[in-house]
Amino acid sequence: MSSQLHVASDLISLLSATSTETRADPQLAALALAVAADVPVLLWGEPGIGKTSAITQLADSFDLPLTTVIASVHEPSDFNGLPVVGDDPARQGVPMAPPDWAVRLVREGRGLLFLDELSTAPPAVQAGLLRVVLERQVGALRLPDGVRIVAAANPRSSSADGWELSAPLANRFVHLTWRHDDDVVVRGLGGTWPRAVLPRLDQERLGDAVAIARRAVCTFLEARPALIHQLPTTETRRGGAWPSPRSWETAVRLIAFATAADVDRDVLAPLVKGTVGDGPGFELLAALDRMDLPDPEDLLADPTSAVLPDRGDLRQATLDAVVLAVKKRPDQDRWHAAWAVLVRALETGSPDLLVTPVMTLSALREPGWDVPAEIERFAVAVPLGKRAGMLPAGA
Template sequence: MPTHALPATQLDVAADLLALLRDTTTEPRPDPQLEALTLAVAADLPVLLWGEPGIGKTASLTQLAAALDLPLTTVIASVHEPSDFSGLPVVGDDPAEQGVPMAPPDWAVRLVKAGRGLLFLDELSTAPPAVQAALLRVVLERRIGALRLPAGVRIVAAANPRSSAADGWELSAPLANRFVHLQWAHDHEVVVRGLAGTWPRATLPRLDPEQLPQAVEFARRAVGGLLSGRPGLVHRLPSGEARRGGPWPSPRSWEMTQCLVAFATAAGASRDVLSLLVRGTVGDGPGLELLACVDRMELPDPEVLLADPAGAELPERGDLRQAALDGVVEAVRARPDKERWDAAWALLVRALETGAPDLVVVPASTLASLRAADWDVPASIERLAGVVSLSRRADRAAATVKAGVGGR
């Protein structure tokens, strides 16, 4: 008998409209917080996204799982019992001989069978203390009952600040210290473009295979160098309960930080991304100290710069370039001779040609004061004299204006 197509109902038409609304695309777009998330996921470290309700944390995780081709398993921590994470006791045939095994929940079994996936622990800040305690082993050891999650499973959690969480709790210090904490905020342009149908694309970082040994050595020197000079930063448990629920320094979190520095170095990540990661692991204060230590390590050797001023590669960032030029002047001061003094002037000319002119004012003035009486003035000084003179006139004008305002 011939079959006739049934007429579309209004619900069918509504489903078609919903499908069109969900039909979106992605595009490569610089997004430091998304890049930090993917770097931490690549490093196989648990990540905790903090943000106000409706900010897009869940949507970002869904898009990340799809982009990485990982099956997403969402577990709402606040609606589970502690036994859902530690395992339910199941009495076997001979408990006296075999013991009582702890049976894992179905979602854990599915993850183990798949061998890979993204475990999303949502609403973590609404989980009561007993559930948070049960999650400790899940997050750190990847164990749920008698099962161990395979290496292909990554863990990401999300939480709202206690002030905006439904019946929220502060995160316990032991659980908080197991996460990389990322503050999730919306970008106006990203939201507008996403609502128009195009969202940023999440991709795993491209690690340079040739840079892996150097990245590990760099990370170890950075973290080890900081902690050897600042032993008080090795373990510092915050005094307030609220601050204990965020990132703070411990041997565990420093090990995570070292891993993230290595991954960021091998991936060529920006300073903004590295800042999000290290401050989200050991806290703002220790994280900023580590970033300063990294900056000092990345400064070029003054002797290398003096050896070849014409081919010298100076840092792009203004503060690092200023520090590099100051280091060159101090190297000349420590071992002054005519050849090194001339090389320093040639380097300042190169800095003038490739960067902001005001950065050479102080080093040029200091270098001029190091001249010995029998040293001829190099021709390159003429190219710098105008910059120094202009800077001094600007300083005098600013001082005059300030004095005039103050005298009124």
């Protein structure tokens, strides 16, 4: 009988042996970036979709000791510390002794603290977690800077005796919705899972990254001050991401890290929305896109070598900005340069985006300005040009 158990153990070992591979996975990359930025992350997802496995693999990839704490089975004193009466409480006070898991993390000096089943923790326990998540304080003990915090929760509809997250605790996290990828699951069951990769920060870009992040958020909030603090009206929405000075500060940090690491927008987008909420996050991302647009004056100065955005909405905004720059300071040379920029856009992208810029630029022509030869290249603009008297009669 015992020999069969040994064979069974060998089979279990073979089934447990897996490998990892580098694979494009935006949600895993977003999690890795937030962990690198030392921002507490909360993964939301249905039971059984691999939240715990992803966090375990993340800790292994980053070589961080993993400490798992099931929040729902602890008391508030497990996070606030247990009072220990000393020899002379009147003189020495009553210290709050930390739990063993916190002592282990301090002894290691680093680690990944995984707070599981957060949505089944009652309100009193959630209150006890506030200082742990934000200040890294557990009783009288402060967790080292090398400790990162990740939590996981199931939506209330699929939680056992679930609670809504309290607004103060929810506002301390970046909320990421965790979804399974069919291809990842199938390949993983075959023995190969995606590897979490720590973002490579460019030392040369750190200063610029901070400046870009601060300028983006501050410029946006100057235009939209109502979004600086907007506590949701319903209990359910308060348990997710919403804008506050605290969450905007987190957004600055995440944008700076994303800029320094030069990550794709599909990695940054869920982090921003998971920090300040979908609506404000979408607006901020749009503002970031506008910041990335080329300077229209640079394009007018050297139109033949203009590099235009590939994405349609950004290209449209760039061309509109060029035409607006000419409208604000019109002269014949700038007007001709703008036509050269539109030619460049025609050569490198869809002509559909040129209808409005061509119409607007045509209307800016002053009497006596020469009609550029390039106008004939815009098939859609030919009838417009004839009506404006811009083209020769036989064109």
